[in-house]
Amino acid sequence: MLTLTNLRKTFGRTVAVDDLSLKIEQGSIFGFLGPNGAGKSTTINMAVGLLRPDSGTVDLDGRGDPSDAAVRALIGVAPQAIALYDEMTATENLVLFATLYGLSRTAASNRSRELLEVIGLSDRRDHRVKTYSGGMKRRLNLAAALLHDPPLVMLDEPTAGVDPQSRNAILDLVRTMRDQGRTVVYTTHYMEEAARLCDRVAIIDHGKLLALDTVDGLIARFGGHSVVTIQRGANEDRIETNDPVAELSSRLRGNDISGVRIDRPDLESVFLHLTGRSLRD
Amino acid sequence: MRAVWAMALKDIRLLLRDRMGCFFALVFPLCIAIFFGSIFGGGGGGKGIQVAVVDEDLTPGSSAYIAALKDGDELVVKTEIATAGPDEVTSQQPLTRETATNLVRRGKLDAYIIITKGFGKARDNIFSGNSMRLEVGVDPARKAAVGMLEGVLTKYAFERMAESFADPKKMREQAKTSLAEIQKSPTTNPLLKPAAERFFGTLDGFLAVMPDSSTSDAATGENAGANGVVGVGGVGGGGWQPVKIETSAVLPDGPVIKNAYAITFPQGIIWGVMGCAQSFGLSMAMERSKGTLVRLRAAPIRRWQVLAGKALACFLFTIAICALLLLLARFGFGVVPTSLPLVALAVVSIAICFVGIMMLLAVAGKTERGSGGLAWGIMLLLSMIGGGMIPLEFMPGWMKTISVISPIRWSISALEAGVWRGLGIADIALPVVILVAIGIVGFMLGLRAYAMNESD
Numbered sequence: 001m002l003t004l005t006n007l008r009k010t011f012g013r014t015v016a017v018d019d020l021s022l023k024i025e026q027g028s029i030f031g032f033l034g035p036n037g038a039g040k041s042t043t044i045n046m047a048v049g050l051l052r053p054d055s056g057t058v059d060l061d062g063r064g065d066p067s068d069a070a071v072r073a074l075i076g077v078a079p080q081a082i083a084l085y086d087e088m089t090a091t092e093n094l095v096l097f098a099t100l101y102g103l104s105r106t107a108a109s110n111r112s113r114e115l116l117e118v119i120g121l122s123d124r125r126d127h128r129v130k131t132y133s134g135g136m137k138r139r140l141n142l143a144a145a146l147l148h149d150p151p152l153v154m155l156d157e158p159t160a161g162v163d164p165q166s167r168n169a170i171l172d173l174v175r176t177m178r179d180q181g182r183t184v185v186y187t188t189h190y191m192e193e194a195a196r197l198c199d200r201v202a203i204i205d206h207g208k209l210l211a212l213d214t215v216d217g218l219i220a221r222f223g224g225h226s227v228v229t230i231q232r233g234a235n236e237d238r239i240e241t242n243d244p245v246a247e248l249s250s251r252l253r254g255n256d257i258s259g260v261r262i263d264r265p266d267l268e269s270v271f272l273h274l275t276g277r278s279l280r281d
Numbered sequence: 282m283r284a285v286w287a288m289a290l291k292d293i294r295l296l297l298r299d300r301m302g303c304f305f306a307l308v309f310p311l312c313i314a315i316f317f318g319s320i321f322g323g324g325g326g327g328k329g330i331q332v333a334v335v336d337e338d339l340t341p342g343s344s345a346y347i348a349a350l351k352d353g354d355e356l357v358v359k360t361e362i363a364t365a366g367p368d369e370v371t372s373q374q375p376l377t378r379e380t381a382t383n384l385v386r387r388g389k390l391d392a393y394i395i396i397t398k399g400f401g402k403a404r405d406n407i408f409s410g411n412s413m414r415l416e417v418g419v420d421p422a423r424k425a426a427v428g429m430l431e432g433v434l435t436k437y438a439f440e441r442m443a444e445s446f447a448d449p450k451k452m453r454e455q456a457k458t459s460l461a462e463i464q465k466s467p468t469t470n471p472l473l474k475p476a477a478e479r480f481f482g483t484l485d486g487f488l489a490v491m492p493d494s495s496t497s498d499a500a501t502g503e504n505a506g507a508n509g510v511v512g513v514g515g516v517g518g519g520g521w522q523p524v525k526i527e528t529s530a531v532l533p534d535g536p537v538i539k540n541a542y543a544i545t546f547p548q549g550i551i552w553g554v555m556g557c558a559q560s561f562g563l564s565m566a567m568e569r570s571k572g573t574l575v576r577l578r579a580a581p582i583r584r585w586q587v588l589a590g591k592a593l594a595c596f597l598f599t600i601a602i603c604a605l606l607l608l609l610a611r612f613g614f615g616v617v618p619t620s621l622p623l624v625a626l627a628v629v630s631i632a633i634c635f636v637g638i639m640m641l642l643a644v645a646g647k648t649e650r651g652s653g654g655l656a657w658g659i660m661l662l663l664s665m666i667g668g669g670m671i672p673l674e675f676m677p678g679w680m681k682t683i684s685v686i687s688p689i690r691w692s693i694s695a696l697e698a699g700v701w702r703g704l705g706i707a708d709i710a711l712p713v714v715i716l717v718a719i720g721i722v723g724f725m726l727g728l729r730a731y732a733m734n735e736s737d
Contacts, residue, residue, distance in 0.1 A: 048579050073581035081572030085291065087298040092291075099287040100580040144576065 001026040001152055001183045002047060007056035009042050009207075016042040018207040020056070024185060024200075026151070029178050031198030032187040033267060039207035040187040041080055044156050047185070048077050060152065073101060076145035080156040080187075082137045083144070086130035090121055090140055093129060094147060101148035108147070115143040120169065135166025142170060152183045159193060171197060191267035201267065203274060210274045215267065222273045223265025231259035284582045288590025293598055296560055305556035306602050311609065314542060314549025330426050330433075331357040331681070333381035333393040342401025346413075349440060350394075355433045357678055359390060382418060385531040387708055388694060391423040392430055393531070404438070406459045412525035413438050421530045421544060421701075431526050438524040456481050542614040546606065547696035551631075551669050551689055553602040558635040559656040561595040562642025566652035588640060588731055592724065595639045599632040607700075616700065623699030623709055631692045634716035637723020638688065644730040663687045691715045 002024040009017040017039045024030045032040040045051040047058055049066030058065045066072045084093050091112050098108035116122045119139040129137060142158055155174065159167045174197055177184050188194055194201050195215050202212045211218055225240040228247050233256060241247040244262045252260075272278055296302045334350065336343050351358045361373040362380050376384075381393035395416035403411040415434055419427050460481040463469050469477075568574035577587050607624065610616035618624045642659065646652025664670050666680060667689025684690045695712035698704040 050575060050578055069581040069583060072579060075579070077576065077579040079572050079575045079579075081575070083572040083576040085295060085573060086571075087295050088291070092294070096287055096291050097576065097580070100284050100577065100582055102581070 001061055002185070003057075003059045004043070004047060005057045005059070007043065007046055007058070008054045009039075009046060009051060010054055015207050017046065017053075020204070020207070020209050022202055022209060022212055024183060026061075026183050027178065027181050028199040029174060029184045029186055029197050031194040031201040032185070032204055033189070033191060033194045033198075033201050033271070034187075034204040035189055038189075038204045040189075040204055041156055042207070043204070044077075044154050044185065044187055048072065048075050048154055073148065074151055076148065076150035076153040078142045078145040078153070078155045078158055080160065082141045084129050084137060084141060087128060089126050089128055090116060090132075091125045093140065094144060097144045098147040103148060111147055111149075115146060119143045119173065133163075133166075135162040135169075138162045138166060139169060139173075142173065146177070150182070152185070153177055154185045156187050157189070158186070159188070159190065167193075191271070195267055203267075203271060205271075205275050211270070218267065218270045219265050222270040223267075224269055224273060226265060227263040229259075229261040229263065230257060231261075232256045233258060284580075285586050285590045285593055288577070288587065289593035289597065292561060292564060292591055292594035295564065296557075296594075296598060299560070302556070302560040306553050306560060306598070307556075307605065309556060310549040310551075310553035310602075310606060312549075313552045314546045314606070314610070315614075330355065330392060330423070330430055331359065331390045331678075332430070333359050333376050333384050333390050335376045335378055335381045335393060335395045336360070337378070338396050338398050338400040340401025342404040343396045344401075346396065346400070346404065346437060349437045350433075353433065353437060355429070359384075382531055385418055385420050386702065387704060388420060388697060388702065390420075391426055392417055392419040394434065406455055406462065414525045414527070417526055417528040418531040419528060427528055431528065434526055435524050453485055456484050542610060543616040543701040544697070546610040546614070546616055547693050547700055548669060550603050550606045550696060551664075551692050553606055554599050554631055554635050554692065555660045555664065555669070555689075557595060557599045557602055558639040558642065559660055561591055561598070562639045562645075562656050563649065563652050565591060565643035566646050566649045569647065570649050584732055585728055588643065588728055591643060592636045592640060595636045596632045599635055600628055603628040603631070610700075618700050619703040620699040623704070623706065624696065625699075626706075626713060627692075627695035627699055627709065630695060630713040630716040630720075633720035634688050634692065634723075635720070637720035637727070639723075640727025641723050641730075644727050644734055663689050666690075668693055688716060688719050691719075 003022075005021050007017050007020045008015070020039075020043060032043065034040050042051065046053045047066065049058075049072050052067070060066060060071050060074060063071050063074070066075060085096075088096070091109075094112035094115065095105075095108045098111055099105070103111060113122070113125070116125045119142070121136060121140060121143075124132065124136065129140065132140065138158060138161075142155065145153055145155070158174070159170050162170070171193065174184055174186065178199075186194075186198060198215060200212065200214055201218060203210045203218070211222060213221065225242055226244040228239045228241055228244045228251075230237045230239070230248075230251060237251075239247055239251070244264070248260065248262065268278065296306070332350075334347055336347060347358065347360060350356055360376055362376055362384075363371050364374045365371050376393075378393075378395055381390075381395070384390045385393050395418075397414045397416060399411060400413050400415070403413045415438075417427075417430065417434070419430070460477060463477045464474060565574070568577065574587075578584070607616075607618070607628075611618075638659075642652065642656045646655045661670075664687075666684050667687025668684060669687075669689040691712040695709055695716060698709040698712070702708075
């Protein structure tokens with residue numbers, strides 16, 4: 001669906017994206033995972049035509065790069081900043097953006113109504129956006145990316161700063177997009193989200209692509225061992241293993257066991273392994 | 282085009298919902314118009330008044346008076362006009378009453394001064410009872426300049442008297458000549474003749490014992506002249522007026538101006554237009570800082586369409602503001618435009634001009650604060666040098682000269698032409714062409730800068 005080849009972008013002396021190449025398949029959720037400033041948004045911005053790469057190419061489904069308006073029409077974008085007009089209502093915002101994507105007045109109104117229903121803002125559709133909570137704005141920001149029913153949706157940190165309820169609603173919506181056959185590119189610095197949502201994850205840091213695989217594949221390759229911790233009174237045994245269940249069952253003998261814990265490797269472990277530092281640093 | 286319309290309507294909607302923006306676009310200019318209309322009564326006055334002087338007397342006395350006016354610091358004197366002959370060779374011709382009136386009517390000069398026949402003779406014989414008669418026509422927009430102008434004209438007329446007092450010998454000759462003329466004049470009241478004889482006899486005696494100032498430290502001519510205005514003018518208040526200045530307003534050919542608001546509303550309207558341009562220019566920085574520009578740029582529309590939407594919104598809103606203020610002027614303050622088509626042409630050209638300025642403001646600043654400061658700075662500067670804050674006639678000559686670079690000046694000229702000056706299409710052509718040219722150049726430069734800014 002989307003092919004990035006040897007993308008490079010610098011801002012002054014800072015290399016934001018360095019020789020990045022990858023392919024994103026249709027109908028999947030593709031995650032860009034990395035800390036703030038890793039180059040995720042710059043990559044997205046080049047992929048949607050907002051930034052011109054210094055070198056390298058972007059190709060969307062064999063139709064060319066997004067500097068062509070017809071190619072951009074295939075992409076829906078939810079920028080990291082909430083890109084809405086505060087002084088306008090939800091409906092006015094959505095109708096405006098739908099019009100920019102070529103929908104007729106009637107189609108724009110109908111589609112806006114439909115999406116407001118989906119994101120749970122129907123009852124607030126005629127209220128100005130400035131009266132919304134952060135989570136409501138995020139949902140509306142995401143809905144604006146779906147107005148023209150695009151096959152590719154780029155979501156740049158779509159859950160930044162939202163309450164757990166809105167986060168869950170957004171994640172559900174993203175899964176629904178994939179189920180409808182859309183390709184979703186999802187940038188985040190929350191590893192839990194990437195693990196829960198993404199079919200494949202690219203780990204990116206300092207503009208470089210460090211690893212690309214499924215979540216399980218990344219953990220298997222870079223996550224290290226699971227750790228089984230068995231407590232016996234004041235003592236604690238920690239055992240590193242690739243098969244924590246087998247390890248645990250073989251050691252569960254005797255009646256002096258006061259506690260058991262299995263710590264499986266996760267994307268945090270992967271990032272730590274790849275960069276030598278925590279994702280949250 | 283639907284996308285451009287959609288973005289234009291969005292910008293208008295946002296401005297209408299922005300109370301502060303509406304204040305600066307509508308209420309503030311109204312306050313300006315009313316404020317200036319109230320305190321100035323339509324105009325100003327001050328140093329550097331530009332005048333046309335027409336010499337109908339053509340005597341050494343009138344020539345000397347013109348030379349004195351030219352030498353003084355107070356006035357910028359124009360006595361000739363370039364005229365193209367049949368062979369298209371341009372030559373300088375003395376101003377006539379008609380050409381001078383037209384120059385004032387078109388706002389090229391602040392006033393005209395006609396030196397009437399007999400001025401030189403009266404100047405040389407100041408006690409003859411004849412007045413040095415001057416006809417002054419003043420641009421109604423420069424009404425406040427009248428007082429100063431009359432003072433300056435009187436001052437230079439009385440300098441002659443000061444010179445005479447400084448030269449008793451010459452003064453005695455003048456007194457004798459004047460007395461002879463009064464005695465033989467058939468129109469002089471017979472009762473006045475004995476009084477004149479006594480006065481001139483006393484004066485002659487006084488002058489006979491007065492030292493010659495050419496060899497003394499008597500007051501300078503300037504001081505003597507200034508004092509002379511007060512002293513002799515006071516005496517003359519009853520029947521004798523050595524200097525007679527007849528002042529009139531140079532009104533347009535069309536309907537007569539009923540009030541000062543006709544003159545100050547164009548100024549107020551320009552403030553409204555500046556408010557519009559500033560608001561729309563600033564909105565681009567807001568789009569950038571709030572992230573909505575990213576969504577607009579990600580949409581399948583061309584880059585120029587984003588700016589075209591803003592340009593269209595600015596154009597429509599500017600025209601709406603002008604129309605609204607003109608309606609307020611008409612129905613609230615009794616300002617009846619002399620030509621609606623000319624007003625419409627002026628408004629459209631002003632809107633085009635300020636769309637161009639808005640485009641430059643839109644791309645000039647990266648942040649809201651930076652853009653806001655820059656917009657106000659530029660607008661204030663253009664307004665200051667263009668007569669939007671302080672009327673041009675208050676400014677020194679060099680500032681009047683550089684005011685030609687300000688679109689505010691041309692905007693006010695264009696509006697005045699149709700609001701109260703009663704001028705024709707030929708007179709408004711230059712301001713209109715300049716305003717449209719500024720608009721087009723601004724639009725093109727803005728587009729180019731936007732393309733460069735947003736590509737990286």
